[in-house]
Amino acid sequence: MTENARPRPLLRTVVGEALRRHRQDQRRTLAEVAREACVSVQYLSEVERGRKEPSSEILAAVCEALQVELSDLVVEVGHDLAFDRAPADVVRLRLASITPIAPMAPPVRRSGTTMLLAA
Numbered sequence: 001m002t003e004n005a006r007p008r009p010l011l012r013t014v015v016g017e018a019l020r021r022h023r024q025d026q027r028r029t030l031a032e033v034a035r036e037a038c039v040s041v042q043y044l045s046e047v048e049r050g051r052k053e054p055s056s057e058i059l060a061a062v063c064e065a066l067q068v069e070l071s072d073l074v075v076e077v078g079h080d081l082a083f084d085r086a087p088a089d090v091v092r093l094r095l096a097s098i099t100p101i102a103p104m105a106p107p108v109r110r111s112g113t114t115m116l117l118a119a
Helices: 011-025 030-037 041-048 056-066 070-085
Strands: none
Touching: 011 041, 011 056, 011 070, 030 041, 030 056, 041 056, 056 070
């Protein structure tokens, strides 16, 4: 590992973070999800904190309790792992150096609209 390289996150840590994110987004307690998944609150807490590596059966039960497809969780975790590996360099642009190619229309703003800017 080079001097500037960050250590790679453990899979169990990223899985736990994703499960916690889903649970908190649903405004549910550890106790509610643990009861539905038939696991102890302490165990689910340790999974969410990345201290325990859940078996595939436990992971499936927690996903079912959260109403999240296991395949969607795996994709999310894969994305989180890939994003964490990406370099965190910030590119700063100076406005004076940007030459417009064509005049741009003003953006249309609507409630719930998301804008994506790409270079």
